[in-house]
Structure formats: C-alpha cells, structure tokens
Amino acid sequence: MKHYPIISVRSLQLFADGGTAGGNGTGQGTGVTAPDAGVQKGRNPLADVKYGVQKEEAPVAEVQTKTTEPKPDRKAQFEKLIKGEYKDLYDERMQSTIRERLRGQKETLERYEALLPSLEILAQKYGVDPTDAKALSQAIEDDDSFFSAEALESGTSVAELRRIRKMERENANYKRQEQERDRQEHATKQYATWMQQAEQAKAIYPQLDLEAEVKNPQFMRLLNAGVDVGSAYLVLHKDEVIPAAMQHVAQQVEDKLSGKIASGGGRPAENGMKPQSGPVVKSDVSTLTKEDRAEINRRVMRGEKISFS
Secondary structure, three states: OOOOOOOOHHHHHHHHOOOEOOOOOOOOOOOOEOOOHHHHOOOOOOOOOEEOOOOOOOOOOOOOOOOOOOOOOHHHHHHHHHHOOOHHHHHHHHHHHHHHHHHHHHHHHHHHHHHHHHHHHHHHHHOOOOOOHHHHHHHHHHOOHHHHHHHHHHOOOHHHHHHHHHHHHHHHHHHHHHHHHHHHHHHHHHHHHHHHHHHHHOOOOOOOOHHHHOOOHHHHHHHHOOOOHHHHHHHHHHHHHHHHHHHHHHHHHHHHHHHHHHOOOOOOOHHHOOOOOOOOEEOOHHHOOHHHHHHHHHHHHOOOOOOOO
16 A cells, blocks of 8 residues: 655645645655745745736715705895995995986986077977977978079979978988987997906906996096907006016916925935836736746635736
C-alpha cells in the first residue's frame, strides 16, 4: 500500500495565500510553489489594480416631496410696500409725475389763453360760442369771404377753392400725425436701446439708475449725440466709478487666487509628491500581461470574484 504525505489544513491555507505547502511555510516539504511566491517580496506592484468589469453602484435617488405653495398676493404686497418701507420713494415718484403732467397742461392753457381774444372776435362775427371749437371752425369754413378774392384771382369758383383748401388742411394734418407717430416710434425704439445698454452697464456699474440719469440734461445730450449709456454714465460719474471699479477688479483677482490655492492649483506639490490618480482598471483580457494573469490567479485562489463580461 502506498503512503501519501499528509497535508494539514494550515498548509492548504498557506498555499491559498501564496505560500508553499509545507509544515513551516519555508518552501521545504512537498516542493509545491504558488504561482506568486515572488510577489510577496516587498509591496505588490499590482495590489491597486482592479481587474474585470467593475460594477458601479447606482446613486440612491433622493425622494423630494413637492409641495404646491399658494401664489403670493402681489397687489397686497405692493400696497404694503408703498404704504410702508417705500412710501417716501413712491410719494416722490408720484409728485414728479404730477408735476410733469401739470407742466404740459400749463403750457397748453397758456397757448389757449393767448389765442382766446382772437377766437372771441371770430365767434362774435359768426354768432357762435367761442368755446365751441367745432362750430367756430365750421362757420369760418362756410364763409365765402375768405375765399372770394383768391377764387377771383385764380379763376376758380369759391366752392372749388374751399374744397382745395380743405384737402390741403387734411393732408397737412395727416402729415403731422404721421410725423408724430414716427417720432414716438423712434423714441420708443431709442429708449428700448438705452434700457438694454443700461442693463448691460449694470454688470459694471450696479448703482446705475437710467430713470434718474435721463433727468440730467448733460446725460441726455451725450445719449442724443450717440454715446452709449455706460460710457455716458462713466463720463459724468468717473470720480466715483473708477475707484469702485478698481476695487471690484482687485476683489475678483483675490477671489480667483484664493480659489486656485484652495483647489491645490496655486502652489507646488510638497516634498516632490505628485497628485494621486484614480485606481487602474483592466477589463480587457487582451491587454493582460503574464504578471496580470498570475495576480488574477492569486486573487481567485483567495476567493475574489473577477469577471470580464
């Protein structure tokens, strides 16, 4: 009967761990050597390599409960603001608006009062109310004496001349209306352009208030001369804008340097150390070397599961 050497459980464990199957782990015994016996000398250079297809853990989605909040009452908030914290500003704005309207009404009233004596003379001649502009205009238009001398001189009838003059008045009135529409349209487009320029300029000059600046005649002269809003504001406020702009730029530079240093990009690596990169992953069988295959065998013998599919 043949006798086989008895291999203890400890020897099997040593073999699985990369040692030799022997009672004392020195390699003397059965003479069987693990494939990676030489790897155990010093640190394993392949210890940080990951083999096979790595399964990434899916992040746990946070469950957020959406609640429907009631819309705020903007009218109530507005009333609260204009009667509370912003009452003085609102009152100032309203007074300014009223003054502008009264100024226009005053100019109209002054022109009417200057014209009133002439209207009263004409109204007395035609026997109409001087405050009834429509009746007075019709009476003048029906008066042949306004056209008889001119009609006789031009060789046309009074009725024909009256019709010609009426068409001329209508054309002149239509032309004035067209010019006024063009003027208003141009003013609207121009103001929209200024508003856009002001919004862009606020990135540099946050304190810019276009509505307040347009009340300054010097500012308006610059805009009407073709100067953009930002440049016009700088011309009139250079003494306060330039120091603030320099301080803003200095703060931006300081913030960028602080962020760069905090991220490690603003100072050299200490003690010659290089930034550590991520772990090496080898998931393609065709790229495995002899040492890689030996390392995989060692890990599988220790119970690690490695899959390339």
